[in-house]
Amino acid sequence: MKLSFLMAFLPRSVFVLFLMAPTCSNAQLDEIPKLYAGLGYYRHTSFDDDSYYHVRVGAQILSYKFVSPEIDFTYYFGGNERVVRSDLETGFPTSVVFRVFRGLIWGAALKLFYGDEDLRLVVIPKYHFGKVTSEGLLSTSANNRIPKKNAMAILNYWSFSIGMEGVLNAERFKIGAYLVYTGFDAGRAMNQIEFPSEGFTGSSIETSTLGLNVRVLYSLWKVEK
Template identity: 25%
Template sequence: MNKLILLTITLITSTLYSQKLKGFGGGGVYLNPAFEKSLFVNLNTGLEYKVNNLIKPEIEFNYYFGSLPDASIFNEANIQTSLLVRTTSAMGINFCPKINLGDYEDKVIFQIFTQFNIYNVTAKGSLFTLNSNQTNLIKTDSDEYKEIRYSFGIGIGMLFELNGNNSQSIALNLVYSNIEIGNAINKLKFNGVIETRQSLGISLKYYFSFKKNKNNIIN
């Protein structure tokens, strides 16, 4: 995993000042049934490479994090005895073939893309037990599990070009992903079965050019 990241950074650095490259940063929120009322959050940064006005693939570095709802544990008398707290995070690389469709003179572009992800998932769980007076929770056990996972995603969105000396734009995307963080959570020693393979999210990205556009023409 570390060698793959290093190789990717080396390739990016070798062409960093090319006018065909744009940097970007952004984030998104994902809905998943396992998280109930909670959201699964994504932060990202990366580079877009312009093959032509139609094809603009991306490489993206991602960080995901979220918390499952706390699970209360009761005894036979229906009295709460403990509380289970679980969190999960993932860090990885996303290769994203992307097609842009539209009139650049109008500065609004429709885009379609796919995502191929490799990421390292970390799941953590802590068990808190109520004291004899039922007033304080005391941490009595904890566990952690890590694994490498792969996933695929697909999305559509709108790209809005902005004015300025540099070529800048903002993209609003709707993304479907089968990123799997539930398997790591299931490996925790005091957890049940969680299924998190189906996620729907909204993401926002800001793109910027590394070089000034002297003619103020959209790249």
């Protein structure tokens, strides 16, 4: 990742950590710190398979009463879009545009929970920042050579999750499942991809949507019985 990209988000990172500071400074280690990995599925009908996905890794740093700060890194993918242009008289396809995106996103949250380690309700308002890139390719019936196009956009947005977490293995593992609304918008990059010489002036995709997330949490040391 380029240094300029990291520097662009440094002020935001400091701001998020500043918000967490009062909780962290007074916190006691009520729970063991955890690492986690997860998968996400998001429904969106603009794409060929009506969906896009993410993989995520992160850390739940500590816990105090009903609050657990967490940070993570997410890779978004999928979202393949195909747009077909046809001849108005014959109806035969004359060109096809393919667009796809990839997202590299950081997140910081104060997870709220109700219940104990065995089974609990969780609510996660999370702030995200990062970048999304898009790639576009045009294929024509005349086999014209048209260069591939790329675009990039910086994203800042929120997501909100509600779900349940429970024990998967009494010593180290927990599992969670969540309903999520995400403000992740790959359209900020995808909508920049245009081929005006072939009559394709882009479209208006906006990918904020509902999704389902699952994660497995791993305690850094065994829980004492």
